[in-house]
Amino acid sequence: MIRPAYLTAEAMKVSINSKEIEIKPNTCLEELMLQCNFPDNGIAVAVNEEIISKSLWTSKTLNENDRLTVITATQGG
Secondary structure (H helix, E strand, O other): OEOOOOOOOOOEEEEEOOEEEEEOOOOEHHHHHHHOOOOOOOEEEEEOOEEOOHHHOOOOEOOOOOEEEEEEOOOOO
């Protein structure tokens, strides 16, 4: 499990693509995507199997045990 150094005992657990991590309470989706170094464009995110529009990432606060699925677009053919 990943535990960033800035976390306190009040950290909560979420999973990203089945990998459990700890985040601080009241973390919004946009903040988490930045912390995890996901690209700014070309990704889709679902929280508990519900796609979250990028325009809502700043207002979507994550909760304990949320399950995130991040899909990255790839080029090819």
